[in-house]
Amino acid sequence: MEKFVIDGGRPLSGTVRPAGNKNGALPILAASVLTSEDVVVRNVPRIRDVTSMLNLLEGIGVTVTWLDEHAVRLNASALQGAQSLRREDAERIRASFLLAGPLLARFGSCVMPPPGGDVIGRRRLDPHLDAFRALGATLEVGRDIEMIAPPGGLRAGEVFMDEPSVMGTENALLAAALTPGTTVIGNAACEPHVQDLARMLNKMGARIDGIGSNVMTVHGDGELSGCDHTIGPDHIEIGSFMALAGVTGGEVRIVDVEPEDLRMIRLVFGRLGLRSELDGTAVVVPGDQDLRTARDIGEHKMKVQDGPWPAFPADLTSIAVALATQASGSVLIHEWMFENRLVFTDKLVSMGADITLCDPHRAIVSGPCRLRGERLTSPDIRAGMALLIAALCAEGRSTIGNIDQIDRGYEAIDSRLRALGAEIERVPDEAVVSVG
Numbered sequence: 001m002e003k004f005v006i007d008g009g010r011p012l013s014g015t016v017r018p019a020g021n022k023n024g025a026l027p028i029l030a031a032s033v034l035t036s037e038d039v040v041v042r043n044v045p046r047i048r049d050v051t052s053m054l055n056l057l058e059g060i061g062v063t064v065t066w067l068d069e070h071a072v073r074l075n076a077s078a079l080q081g082a083q084s085l086r087r088e089d090a091e092r093i094r095a096s097f098l099l100a101g102p103l104l105a106r107f108g109s110c111v112m113p114p115p116g117g118d119v120i121g122r123r124r125l126d127p128h129l130d131a132f133r134a135l136g137a138t139l140e141v142g143r144d145i146e147m148i149a150p151p152g153g154l155r156a157g158e159v160f161m162d163e164p165s166v167m168g169t170e171n172a173l174l175a176a177a178l179t180p181g182t183t184v185i186g187n188a189a190c191e192p193h194v195q196d197l198a199r200m201l202n203k204m205g206a207r208i209d210g211i212g213s214n215v216m217t218v219h220g221d222g223e224l225s226g227c228d229h230t231i232g233p234d235h236i237e238i239g240s241f242m243a244l245a246g247v248t249g250g251e252v253r254i255v256d257v258e259p260e261d262l263r264m265i266r267l268v269f270g271r272l273g274l275r276s277e278l279d280g281t282a283v284v285v286p287g288d289q290d291l292r293t294a295r296d297i298g299e300h301k302m303k304v305q306d307g308p309w310p311a312f313p314a315d316l317t318s319i320a321v322a323l324a325t326q327a328s329g330s331v332l333i334h335e336w337m338f339e340n341r342l343v344f345t346d347k348l349v350s351m352g353a354d355i356t357l358c359d360p361h362r363a364i365v366s367g368p369c370r371l372r373g374e375r376l377t378s379p380d381i382r383a384g385m386a387l388l389i390a391a392l393c394a395e396g397r398s399t400i401g402n403i404d405q406i407d408r409g410y411e412a413i414d415s416r417l418r419a420l421g422a423e424i425e426r427v428p429d430e431a432v433v434s435v436g
């Protein structure tokens with residue numbers, strides 16, 4: 001086990017390039033199971049969740065070859081018949097369940113152990129299972145979930161999600177792409193990573209219309225080919241770097257972004273007083289910001305509320321809380337998707353933040369507050385990043401334990417932050433070091 005030791009209070013400045021999207025990489029790697037040809041994936045983030053997904057793929061017989069630091073070739077030609085995943089691998093990540101769609105479509109059956117992932121509240125699988133049923137599968141739900149396609153394979157049809165589930169939509173796309181005929185997915189999620197997966201499936205020979213909307217029509221093909229695909233930049237990581245720049249007061253230039261993916265993030269952060277400018281495919285956060293939360297018309301308190309795309313992403317609500325602690329004024333943060341995501345705010349309070357947790361979904365953050373260094377542990381990936389942001393703007397030394405959670409989704413975050421001027425070291429837990 002390792003921890004971060006951080007000496008805060010220094011402005012971060014410089015240029016940083018975002019990694020490939022974590023939540024895009026996982027379904028894109030899973031899509032390799034749909035074909036016996038080579039699939040090359042580029043801009044793969046070197047994060048723990050990707051390692052877990054690759055272990056799962058190797059566990060069922062996919063050959064994985066690294067071509068360079070961020071490019072991997074996958075070949076699933078050796079896979080045969082019904083597949084079961086190794087339980088300990090599946091329980092490591094939520095995205096293990098993304099293998100259900102490809103395995104069911106290609107082999108006609110699979111046995112899926114319950115997936116893992118962040119413990120941020122109840123996480124339903126119902127939309128995934130409803131989609132498989134709509135394509136003709138029968139399911140046996142016990143400790144594991146056993147799925148069987150009808151004789152002759154899945155049947156194209158109409159899938160209507162009871163909520164726009166991100167991974168549910170991805171599983172439906174993955175299954176429908178290898179199912180001959182036309183499948184319409186209604187009330188679909190359309191996050192940038194869902195769009196990226198759909199574009200990759202088009203390269204493999206499916207024809208998906210409606211990418212970026214909440215109705216996608218999939219013209220599936222019984223045989224898909226290999227492809228070469230580059231994962232898009234991680235807008236959640238970009239938002240995290242933007243907040244980091246804002247609270248520490250330095251100028252940070254984030255290059256190779258997809259400006260369209262940042263519209264809502266820039267709008268909401270802008271209402272928290274964080275100015276940013278687009279310069280081609282770079283987003284620049286100028287130094288020395290005067291962070292001030294806006295008021296709604298009528299002098300009402302501003303609210304930040306997450307939602308399915310293109311609303312503000314749920315995965316940035318913890319980061320928005322950290323940013324708001326440094327803005328003058330007060331804001332209501334409403335994270336309505338997950339019950340436990342805001343529970344970590346007590347750790348920010350212990351650092352000196354003024355946060356009232358109204359209920360598990362809503363927190364009122366008032367600022368600006370001087371934060372002080374504290375001993376912290378990271379309960380989940382985004383809370384971990386929020387604590388890191390707070391520690392980097394706090395006075396004095398902080399330690400953050402359980403950093404495996406941060407490593408799940410942020411590639412080499414300590415060395416990239418050091419390159420921006422942060423005083424941060426990764427040390428074995430319980431070691432005492434001198435930083436800076």
Ligand SMILES: CC(=O)N[C@H]1[C@@H](OP(=O)(O)OP(=O)(O)OC[C@H]2O[C@@H](n3ccc(=O)[nH]c3=O)[C@H](O)[C@@H]2O)O[C@H](CO)[C@@H](O)[C@@H]1O
Nearest residue numbers: 023094095122123124163164165166167168308314315337
């Ligand atoms: C590997 C991966 O891609 N994980 C992401 C994915 O998880 P995941 O695909 O598991 O999340 P879902 O979109 O299925 O749902 C998230 C939660 O919100 C609830 N919900 C969702 C939509 C809705 O309209 N109503 C509603 O109540 C669901 O019941 C669930 O509890 O999407 C989440 C929501 O963007 C992100 O936080 C996760 O980082």
Ligand SMILES: C=C(OP(=O)(O)O)C(=O)O
Nearest residue numbers: 094095117118315381382
């Ligand atoms: C909740 C997240 O991840 P996962 O769905 O993989 O647990 C996240 O990326 O913030």
